[in-house]
Structures are given as structure tokens and as C-alpha cells.
Amino acid sequence: MPHQAQALSFDVVIATRNRPEALALTIPLLLGQSRRPEKLIIIDSSDDHAPVAQVVADTTAGQGIEVIVEHTKRGTARQRNRGLSHVSADVVFFPDDDTLFFPGTSAAIMDIYERDTSRQVAAVNPAVSLTPPEGALDGAAYGMSQSHTREARTVGWRTRLGRLLPDINPRFVIGRILVDRAPDLSWLDELEAKPVEWMTGFRMTFRTEALRATGFEPVFGGYSLFEDTDASWAVSEFGCVLGTRRGQVYHHRFPSGRADRYGLGAMGLANLAYLMAKHSTDRGLTAAQRREALRKTRSYARLRMLAARLRALRGDRGAAEDLRGMKAAWPSIDRLFAAPRADLARLYLDIKHEIGID
Known part of the structure; x- marks a missing residue:
């Protein structure tokens, strides 16, 4: 018997800080998708909120979607939890403010959630592209730093090396246990999807009810390192975490200031x-x-x-x-x-x- 997919909705939450130039690239690509969000929720902790508010207003004018912009205290996990409180859709996307979506990516992600009629999938992340979407960086206001450019060019072999040498990264101890526990879904190959050990923070999506039950770890402050892995593992209580090759994003990393x-x-x-x-x-x-x-x-x-x-x-x-x-x-x-x-x-x-x- 053919599956009976139900159309689902999704919202987008972006936590940002001092990066209006990044949002100017990211938002048009999100709103230009064949599957568009019901809401765009921007949670900003910038020192000066006005430039971010202006970019959001400029890039969403006339788009016909609900836009929520808030200025709040700094902290990636805190900001994402605040954004989650505004979500009403079935699925929520959490791209970084410098994540560039390829055409068709939101549709590829939503195809998986909609195919999952037994509700055994809690989260999905798209693949990482080594190059940006065509024309996406024409006239871009910033370029990546040399170190970020090197990382982007080598992400493929570094990821493969990490999987070949799991003893180096302790997260594989738990991640592989969770992959082994994932349900055997007959349609995964058809949608080029498979269980993954965890998601990386710039390309996370979740079934809303699964994430709302856990949220992002509130004790993580500031940059909230590993809040993405924590959320990936926490929602495994409700379903598996999948990666798909059908959708792609490019991480056009914004040059960071002087790090502590x-x-x-x-x-x-x-x-x-x-x-x-x-x-x-x-x-x-x-x-x-x-x-x-x-x-x-x-x-x-x-x-x-x-x-x-x-x-x-x-x-x-x-x-x-x-x-x-x-x-x-x-x-x-x-x-x-x-x-x-x-x-x-x-x-x-x-x-x-x-x-x-x-």
C-alpha cells in the first residue's frame, strides 16, 4: 500500500549576533525556496539591534510570511530556546545566520518528515556543500577568513577521517549506540537518508514536538559549544536523527572577532x-x-x-x-x-x- 504523506508546516529560527551582513545573504535564500516557512523568527543579541532589524525588514518586505524579530541577551542556546517558544509549525529549522540554502533544500527535508507517517524521525540535517549556491555570493559584503576557507575546503576529508578514526572523538561512543538503535525505515534509501550520530549546529531541523520536550541545554552559556550534539541526542528519546544528501547548505562562515x-x-x-x-x-x-x-x-x-x-x-x-x-x-x-x-x-x-x- 502506498504511503499516505501529510503536508506539514515549518518555521525557521535564526539566532544571530552582530551579523546583519550574513542575514542579508541567508534570508533571501530561505525565502526563495520552493517550500517556504510559515514564520521567520530572528532572535538577535547584537550590541546594536537596529542594523539587524533593518536587514530583516528589507529582506522580508512583501514576502507574505509572518516575521518575528526580538532583541535579547547573548547565548546561542538561550536565543534558540527563545525562538522555539514562538514556533507553532510541525517542524522547525535552526540554520545559523551564515547558512546558505541551495534551491530545493527545504523541500528535501520536509519530504522526509512527511514520509515519516509513523513519526519515528525526530530530526533531519541536510548535506554540506563545499561550494556556495550559484550566484549567492555575488556582491556579498564579506568573505570568509583564510582559516575558515581552509576548513570549508577540507570538511569532506576531515569528516571521513573522523569516521574512520572514531577513537579520537568520544562522541562516537554515544552517537554510534544511537545509530544502532535507529528504527529500520524501508524508505530511507529512496530519499537518500540515513541515521547519523549527531547534527552540526548550522544545519539542524527538528520535529517541533520532539525538541520542545527537551529544548537546548539551558546551562550552556555564550557560544554554547556542543549544544547541537546535546539536542541531537536528547531528541533521540522521541525518534531517530537522519542526514539526507538530497538537500544541501553552504556554511559561509562570518569572520569572527578576536576570540577569548x-x-x-x-x-x-x-x-x-x-x-x-x-x-x-x-x-x-x-x-x-x-x-x-x-x-x-x-x-x-x-x-x-x-x-x-x-x-x-x-x-x-x-x-x-x-x-x-x-x-x-x-x-x-x-x-x-x-x-x-x-x-x-x-x-x-x-x-x-x-x-x-x-
Whole structure:
């Protein structure tokens, strides 16, 4: 018997900060899709909200969709949760403010949710393109930094290498367990989709009811590193997480300002430790799997510190700050894994205060 797909709606939430030039590229591509959102929700934490509000007004004028623009406190997870509170559609997209959609991408994503008549899919992410949509950057107000350009050109082989060497990244301990648990859906090959270990933050979409039950981790502040993995794993309680090759996006990364390298180094380890400790319990890992998660989290942290030390010895001052931050966060790994689940969030907040990160 042929499947009976039901037409579903979707809203788009974009968390942004000090990037009106990025929104000027992103919004027209979203609204030019063959499947358009019911709402466009922009949650802005810019120092000056006016330029963002103006770009949103200019790019959405006459488009015939509901637009919500709010100015709020900084924090990726906080802003995304605020945006989620405005969502009323069946599905919600969370692109970054510098995510460029190829034609047909929203339709490819929605095809999967609509084909999932048994409601066993909680989240879908499109593929990453190594090149931008044709003409999308004509007259663009900014270009990517050299380091971001190198990352974009090598994302394909770096992703493949990461999958060949899963021992390097402790997230594969939990991610692969969840992939193994995914239901066997007969139509996945037809839509070029398959279960994935987690989604990356610039291309996330969710079934709204699944994400609303969990939200984005509220204890993550500032840049909210790993909030994307956390949300991907949290919604696995309600269904599987899929990737599809039919839809594509290009991450035209906005040049960042001078980074707090100490803070990023410390956050990278503290947030990872919190993520792994939390989901080792919440995802029902066995005692042996939990020990493996701890072992690989420690090993990964040591590898990161060694790499930073080598860069620092070559005169990289930023790497020296990375290393200082990671050293400060190192004890948090054992502390978080040893904590009772009920005490985990409070302990993590205490650790952030102790090591001086947002």
C-alpha cells in the first residue's frame, strides 16, 4: 500500500549576533525556496539591534510570511530556546545566520518528515556543500577568513577521517549506540537518508514536538559549544536523527572577532565532559559503555592539550591560551562523570564559575 504523506508546516529560527551582513545573504535564500516557512523568527543579541532589524525588514518586505524579530541577551542556546517558544509549525529549522540554502533544500527535508507517517524521525540535517549556491555570493559584503576557507575546503576529508578514526572523538561512543538503535525505515534509501550520530549546529531541523520536550541545554552559556550534539541526542528519546544528501547548505562562515582563546579552550573540555556525562546516563549506557565514554573523553582531552602545547612551542600565543584553558577544565572530566545525575547541572555551573567562563 502506498504511503499516505501529510503536508506539514515549518518555521525557521535564526539566532544571530552582530551579523546583519550574513542575514542579508541567508534570508533571501530561505525565502526563495520552493517550500517556504510559515514564520521567520530572528532572535538577535547584537550590541546594536537596529542594523539587524533593518536587514530583516528589507529582506522580508512583501514576502507574505509572518516575521518575528526580538532583541535579547547573548547565548546561542538561550536565543534558540527563545525562538522555539514562538514556533507553532510541525517542524522547525535552526540554520545559523551564515547558512546558505541551495534551491530545493527545504523541500528535501520536509519530504522526509512527511514520509515519516509513523513519526519515528525526530530530526533531519541536510548535506554540506563545499561550494556556495550559484550566484549567492555575488556582491556579498564579506568573505570568509583564510582559516575558515581552509576548513570549508577540507570538511569532506576531515569528516571521513573522523569516521574512520572514531577513537579520537568520544562522541562516537554515544552517537554510534544511537545509530544502532535507529528504527529500520524501508524508505530511507529512496530519499537518500540515513541515521547519523549527531547534527552540526548550522544545519539542524527538528520535529517541533520532539525538541520542545527537551529544548537546548539551558546551562550552556555564550557560544554554547556542543549544544547541537546535546539536542541531537536528547531528541533521540522521541525518534531517530537522519542526514539526507538530497538537500544541501553552504556554511559561509562570518569572520569572527578576536576570540577569548582561554575561554574557548576551557569551554571545549568542560562542555564536552558535561555532554558525555549527561548522556551516558540519559541514553541508558551500560556500565562498560560509560567507562569507555570516560576513557575516550580523557584521551581526547589529552590529545587536544598535546596539540595545543606543540603549537604553543612554535610560538602560537593563542594556542598557549587554549592550553591554559584546557588545563583549567581538565579536572572537570572526572568530577562530572562521578556526579549523580540530579547534581550534574549545578556542578557544571559551579565549575564554570571556578574556571572563569561564561
